[in-house]
Amino acid sequence: MTIDLTKTEDGYALLTLNRPEALNALSFDILRRIGAAIDEVAGWRDVRALLITGAGDKAFCAGADIKELRNRSLTDQKRGAELGQAVFARLDRLPIASVALVNGYAFGGGAELAMACTFRLASPNAVFGLPEVKLGLIPGYGGTQRLPRLVGEARALEIIMTGRNVAADEAERIGLINAMAQGDLMQAGRDFAGRFTRYSLPVLDCARRAVQRAADTPLHEGLQTEADLSTLAYRTRDAEEGMAAFEEKRKPEFRDE
Incomplete structure (x- = not known):
């Protein structure tokens, strides 16, 4: 092999x-x-x-x-x-x-x-x-x-x-x-x-894609990409869980959703 x-x-x-x-x-x-x-x-x-x-x-x-x-x-x-x-x-x-x-x-x-x-x-x-x-x-x-x-x-x-x-x-x-x-x-x-895989995989993917665009686009276009992807991450159930866990002072339970 x-x-x-x-x-x-x-x-x-x-x-x-x-x-x-x-x-x-x-x-x-x-x-x-x-x-x-x-x-x-x-x-x-x-x-x-x-x-x-x-x-x-x-x-x-x-x-x-x-x-x-x-x-x-x-x-x-x-x-x-x-x-x-x-x-x-x-x-x-x-x-x-x-x-x-x-x-x-x-x-x-x-x-x-x-x-x-x-x-x-x-x-x-x-x-x-x-x-x-x-x-x-x-x-x-x-x-x-x-x-x-x-x-x-x-x-x-x-x-x-x-x-x-x-x-x-x-x-x-x-x-x-x-x-x-x-x-x-x-x-x-x-x-x-x-160190990173304990977090939400869809959110991690959004973060990777935003950073990857930084090397390929002018700043104003990269910022728009960041806004789009951060909004997409915000719409995930994991984001709701993460923010709720923060307010409730507990560890979040991400489900990659």
């Missing part, structure tokens, strides 16, 4: 890239399998977040399978880039948040997959990089667009144009990851997800 998709006992979906002998590298077939797995998770109503990791302790994902990139037509190359972009973009449309658990190397497409997730946690031995320039290429699965949104344009240009590695401590310092996990990475991911 190259992709494993399971449910955890505490209500999360777990997608594991399971090709450790190749450092979980991405072939086009694996990209399609990732897309199918994300679509499957979107239909699950009993999970509260998607956790994504790589099998083994050496790599989250070492990037694209370079052998597949050789001797391709320009049309095929563009279609390949568009495939990777489309698959990773499905994480934006997923109604639940995703958390990348980066164990070891996250290079090229692996770094781009992690950046496409809502959040990123990394083990102390994690190393990120977009080394495509060393092959006479540039990132093609969203790296040139998502990295500046996370770390700023100047730092993103420096990382991409030098192709250098970014260790976990630097990744945390510059905002590439949300936290560096000490101890068991999987448990750290569950604990991290538990």
Whole structure:
């Protein structure tokens, strides 16, 4: 198996890239399998977040399978880039948040997959990089667009144009990851997800969509989106429950309604 998709006992979906002998590298077939797995998770109503990791302790994902990139037509190359972009973009449309658990190397497409997730946690031995320039290429699965949104344009240009590695401590310092996990990475991911998944999923989805629009629209349009989505959240039963619980000085019981 190259992709494993399971449910955890505490209500999360777990997608594991399971090709450790190749450092979980991405072939086009694996990209399609990732897309199918994300679509499957979107239909699950009993999970509260998607956790994504790589099998083994050496790599989250070492990037694209370079052998597949050789001797391709320009049309095929563009279609390949568009495939990777489309698959990773499905994480934006997923109604639940995703958390990348980066164990070891996250290079090229692996770094781009992690950046496409809502959040990123990394083990102390994690190393990120977009080394495509060393092959006479540039990132093609969203790296040139998502990295500046996370770390700023100047730092993103420096990382991409030098192709250098970014260790976990630097990744945390510059905002590439949300936290560096000490101890068991999987448990750290569950604990991290538990900080927000106890709230109403429809409301969390509204919050994600509002923030995502901030990077793509002028301020006045983003504010209108925020007004629309905050009104939508206000109309949920969970909002009524949350406000009632506050007034009654008790813990709210959200039902994702």
